[in-house]
Structures are given as structure tokens and as C-alpha cells.
Amino acid sequence: MLSMIRDIPFIDAIAPVVIAAMLWTGANVFVIGPDFIAPRLADKTWRPQCNATVENAKTTAVQQWQDEIDRARQQQRSEQDQMNALTGALLGQFFGEDFNRAFGKDLSGAMTALSELETRKALQERFGHSGPVIPVTGDYCGCVIAEALEDRVSLGLFSASFRIWRPANIQRLDQLSTRLVASPRCGGPKHS
Secondary structure, eight states: OHHHHHTSTTHHHHHHHHHHHHHHHHHIIIIIIIIIIHHHHIIIIIHHHHHHHHHHHHHHHHHHHHHHHHHHHHHHHHHHHHHHHHHHHHHHHHHOHHHHHHHHHHHHHHHHHHHHHHHHHHHHHHHSSSSOOOSOOSSHHHHHHHHHTTOHHHHHHHHHTTTOSOOHHHHHHHHTTTSOOOBTTTBOOSOO
């Protein structure tokens, strides 16, 4: 059997390269990738990217919520102005302009406050919550990174390939720079 291997052309040149590649891959799978390369990339690259993406998502959620409130309030003001004009005309017609000047603003203020409460209640019913929905909670970034770093073999192969080959768990971490990724254990957005 050994003589058959010796008959392979260039075996004396190939064998050391194959053995070195196997040793390099083994060292990366068992030690270098999971214990040195991955934690450094997590601290220097993935966590800062993820934290920035989470902050951006939170800011976007708050801004979207504020935009919805502003739209609802604008609609409410428009309806309130129409109601005030109608009420003022009716009060002026039935009770006279003196009554309208004396009590019109008080009635208008009370109606505005009531309308504001109705707007908040309508928003809560429409969205099912009373504030912005933040897509992630807790230490989302730490959880997603820890989940990706559990697969020591793919981390080792990633490291052994000099970071050319990117397994699925590393690709998910790379996506954290642009968007939040859904994770069964860690949460995140439902669409992904």
C-alpha cells in the first residue's frame, strides 16, 4: 500500500504541502479560529457594527412613531378647526356673538383636549401599543455574536482560509453592519 503511494508522481513534493495544510487547518479549527481570531473580530468589528445598527433601528422606530403621531395630530387639528368654525357659527347664531367671544375659547380648548385623547387612543388601537416598537431588546448583539461563534469548525475553516471562505454564520454577522438579523434565540425583526 505504501509503495502505491510512493508511485504517485510528485508525492515527495506534495506530501509536505498536504501535511502542512492539514496541520494548519487542524490548528485553526481547534485553537486559532475559535479562540483567537473570532473573539478579536467580534470585539473589533461585529459588535461595533451591530451596536450602530441597533441604535439606528431604535432611532428609526422612534422617528416613525413620531411621524405617525404628527400625521394623526395634523389630521386632528384639521378636524378640530372645522369643528371650531362650525361651533362658533352655531354659538354665534343661537346665543349671539358676545356669548361666542366670552365662552367660545373655553369650549374650543375643552374640545381640543378631548380630541387629543381620542387621537392617542386611536393610535394605540391602530398599532396595538402606546409607543415606538424597538425591534430588539437586551443584549441582542452579544447574543447574535455568541450564537454565530458556537460553530468552532466553521470558524476554524474561516480562519484557515485566511478569511476568504465565509460560512453562513459569518455571513450573518457581516450583515449586522447594514441590518438586524432575525435569530430564534436572540429575537430581532420578524422579516429577514
